[in-house]
Amino acid sequence: MLKNLSLLLFLFSTIFCNSFAQNSPEEAISKFSEEYPQEKIHLLLNKKSFIAGESIFFKGMIVDGFKPSLISTSLFVELYDKNKKLISRKTVPILLGEALGNIQIAADMKEDVYFLRAYTTWSTNFNENFQWIKAIPIYNEKSAEKLEINKNSEWNVSIQPESGRFLNGINTKVSVRMKSKGILPSTWSGFVVEENNLNLKLAEFKSLDENVATFNITPEIGKKYKLIVQDINGNKKDFDFPITFGSGIQLKVKSETGTITLTPQFHKLEKPSAYYKIVGQINNRLVYIAKLSTLSSGSTYKIPTESLVNGILQLVILNDKNEVLAERLCFVDGEKLNIGKIDIASSGLKTGAKSLNSINIPTKSDFANFTALVADNFAESTEDENSLLSTIFLTGDIGSEISNPAQYFTSSRNLDALDALLISEKWERFNWRDILIGNFPKIMNKPNSYITYTGKASMDGTPVKNTTMNLVFSTKGSGTEFFQSKTDENGIFVLDNLIFEEPFEITYSIDGVVKSKDQNVTVYFQSKVNPAVMRSALPKNSYLLSEKSIDEAPSPEVKRAMQEITFNKNFKEKIALIEEVKIKFSQRDKTDNLNKKLSSPNFKGINETVFDFVNDYKSSQRDILSWLEGRVSGLKITQGSTVSKTGTIRGENFEIFVNENPQDISFVSTLNLSDVAMIKVIKPPFRGRSNSVISIYLKEGINNVGQKGGFPVGMPGLGSKTITGYDKNDPYPFIDYEKTPEQKSISDNRITLYWNPYVQSSTYESGSIKFYNNDVAKSYNITIFGYDYDLEKYVYFHEVVTP
Incomplete structure (x- = not known):
């Protein structure tokens, strides 16, 4: 009995100690940063306010720390009314931390304040305060009430x-x-x-x-x-x-260029500690820790910042029981932000009515793509209030309401004000008390890899277990592709890494089984990319509704926006210059069609560069890799000691495919460039690969695309289902007076003069973007940003430029 009691006490003691065991600060923060990375979401809109009948165009930037996030692959953007009723939702793919799309506003939308919400599946595991939510005024001249700014609120x-x-x-x-x-x-x-x-x-x-x-x-x-x-x-x-x-510890902090000075002060400490730790973290990563045997009131400690990055530094003092005694937030090296600068050459800008303008951009940096927005000087931008920089450096980690946070990251920023703001804030991404005792977030929603469906196969009502399914994917204009997938014990199989907008028809059968009247083969598909209900209240806003008088004229802002709608409508009706129509027979469209024709869904990457040898590139050069070496950033081909060659992209090996079959460099060296139809360079992330892929398509294979085996779609006796993908984006109206000079007589009151959320590197290499002025602008509100993979930092420009 005593032996059993001793064993019981030992087991109880072991369980008790393990359940209350504490992590060290190093272990706790390491676990949080590695297993619970935090995304920051930022949206740039084409305008700050809208008119019923317009479209809200958006560009999403999803950031992990200070770099594009590779965590999530889908972004949900939703429009709510002030009663939190969902009006519209768009689901768009995230490509290298970027997403784009638009939401159409109904023409009969009541004038009021509405709310845009943007989030990822991963972000729903954490505090909703870190999702992107913004009040959007939408005006309608036919509404009985009008929106006004509340300038006298408490x-x-x-x-x-x-x-x-x-x-x-x-x-x-x-x-x-x-x-x-x-x-x-x-x-x-x-x-x-x-x-x-x-x-x-x-x-x-x-x-x-x-x-x-x-x-x-x-x-x-x-x-x-x-x-x-x-x-x-x-x-x-x-x-x-x-x-x-009457007792406690206070931590005084002074952040200066190159150094952060800490001065702990205390008064009558009631419980002296065997030692103290001063811990610092930036972006949920440990950057500083000091263990002190004693803590002298008024002593100073200095942290050099040369090895730190810009951002909010959280400093805490812990005692020997890992209790937080004091906490302070400060900003590291605010005088010099760690961003790349874009020098805009204004020589191509003019102020004449409907004049053609160009913005020259240096081509020395390595953008995968960049975003460009140009508005006239009267326009307000969403970047004026909360910019990409303020999201990355401030509001992405601070969930409380801050008025005009963008001001803290402009050239005229007030660092004293930023420091005072941070004194009033607490770090909200995690709580030290929680993670030190092992209380971490509970992950309910794991991110999927793009469009993901689970399929459940059954035959005659019984799950089809551990069996190969034959699947044929077909989309409008893209031929068919044959795949096989094996079911598990429950008859379930998974389709993931799908990126498509048009509905997919999937025709299916069980491998080796011919469907007959007596064999009812059925597959049910369920999407794994699902939106989340918004649980928190909508944020406060600065708008009021009041009754309109019968003869009340619209405000100048609304009147101008209505004129812009009329202009775009007239221009579209008369000359059909919407971008989609304009490029219908363009080179880019031909290349896109060739890419769709030759590439199977397994070889469509989120960051691909396409070289079209059917419609575009002509070369007398024979060696494929030598030709690519001069055109693909970071590609280096090395001649070996024998006739063999090796190659790398940015120092990493790459894979080579010919007609989507794996090959080596020696085989590719035997091919003639004149036999090539298309080459794609696909950079990671790509279907689980960490290295780049070069996929070569030969001209002889053009007419055989979509005939890779399997069974023809529509064969009698086969089952089929249609699945949906991402929401399709509308093109932004593009004005080109050069091709339609007769339309210059139309009064041009456009607010947004140029919007391109995805200027690809091939366009960027030309060194400029081009747009036409309206009738009145004398200066331009220009926003350009992107991520430079050579500098490993975001580049950013947002200024009013006067020629």
């Missing part, structure tokens, strides 16, 4: 001492943070008084921007303080201070 402030608490007798930097349902007052000021002596001002302050102000104060325990704030409009309020503690 505001409140919070009082945030540096690192979280006031300590008796310690001089403390304080952040005053203002928030409102509407527009914040542009400037405000205030002062601090003791409750028992309202006439003596202990500190005064003026707002650094609409969000924050700072001041310093040395609080005393037992005393009560009040904060009095007055805005530019004369509105005045007072607020009570948080209490002052």
Whole structure:
């Protein structure tokens, strides 16, 4: 009995210790960053506000840390009304961390504020505050009510001492943070008084921007303080201070170029610790840790920033029990952002009505593609408020409402204001207390690899177990492709890595079994790419609805937007210059058709460069790889000691396929370039490969595409199902006065002059983008951004340029 009791106590002790075992800070943050990577989602819209009947065009950037995310492959973009009723949804593929599409606004949409939401399947495992949600005003001249900006909404402030608490007798930097349902007052000021002596001002302050102000104060325990704030409009309020503690630790931080200085201060520590740890993380990755046997109040510690990246640095002080004693956020090296710059040459810009303009872009960088938006100088951009940079460096990790966060990453940024803002914030991607005791997020939704379906096969009502299924995919204009997939014990098989817009018809049969009247073979398909219900409330917005008067004219902004719709409609009706029609017989369309004809679904990558030798490239050169070496960035062919050759792309080996069959370089060297129909260079990620693929298609195979075996679609007795893929994107209206000079008589009031969310590298190499001015613009609001894979950083330009 005693032996059994001893064993029971041992088992209980073991279970108890394991269940309450703590991770070290290094282990905890490593596990979080590796197993729970966090995506930041940013959308650029073609305009800031819209008219009923227009389309909202968007470009999505999905970021993992400071680089394009490879976690998710599908983006959901949804439009809600203010009652959180879903109006429209688009599902689009994410290609190398980028996505694009549009949502059509119904012509009878009521004038009101609506909300765009963007998210990935992976992001639904975490706080919804980190999904992209934005209020979008939509106007309609036929509505009985009109939208107005709420300029007189109530505001409140919070009082945030540096690192979280006031300590008796310690001089403390304080952040005053203002928030409102509407527009914040542009400037405000205030002062601090003791409750028992309202006439003596202990500190005064003026707002650094609409969000924050700072001041310093040395609080005393037992005393009560009040904060009095007055805005530019004369509105005045007072607020009570948080209490002052008699013991604890405070962490003072000063972030300067090259160095971050830490000064821990404490007052009457109640529970001395055997040691302390100062831990720093950026983007959920450990970047600094120091173990101190003692903590001296007022001592300084310096962190050199030369090996750190720009971003929010979270610093915490832990005791020997891994309890968080103090926390502070600061920004690393805010003077110099780690982004690539684009030097726009304005020599190609003109201000004449309907003049042809060009923006020359340096070609020395390695863009896979870039995004370009040009509007006239009267237009407001969504980048003005929350830019790609503010998403990457700030709002992608801070879930609270911030007014105009883009201002902290412009050339005129106020770093003191940014620091004050961060004093008022907490890191929300994870909680140290949770991950140190092993409480990590529960993953309910794992990302799929593009369009993914599970199929369940049954015959005569019984699952078809461990059996090969014959599948033929057919799409309009792309021929047919034969595949085989094996079912599991439950008759289930998976189709993934599919990227298509048009509906797919799948004809199926069981391998080796001829379907007859007595054999009922059925396959049910279920999509694994599914949207998620929005559970949190919609964010506050700064708009109000009021009744329109009978003879009330639309605002200048709405009037101009309506003129833009009329212009585009007239232009389309008279000369049919929508991009899709314009390029119908163009070179690009022929190449796209050839690619669709020759490439099977297994050889369609998210980042591919196509060389068309049927319609475009002509060369007297014979050696295929030598020809490619001068055209594919990073491709290097090396002659071996014998006649053999080896090749790499950016230092990594690549795979070669001929007519989608694997081959080696020695075989490709025997081919003549004149026999080639098309070459595709597909960069990773591509169907689970980490290396690039060069796929060569010979002219002799052109007429045999889609005849790779299997059985013809429509054969009697075979079952078939239709599955759907991504939503199709509409082309953006493109205006070309050169081809239709007679249309210059139409009054041109366009707001958006150029929109191209996916300028491919082949276009980029020409060095410029071209657009026509409207009738009035004298300067241009230009936005250009992308990711440079050589520099391994985002490049960004967003400025008003005057020729």
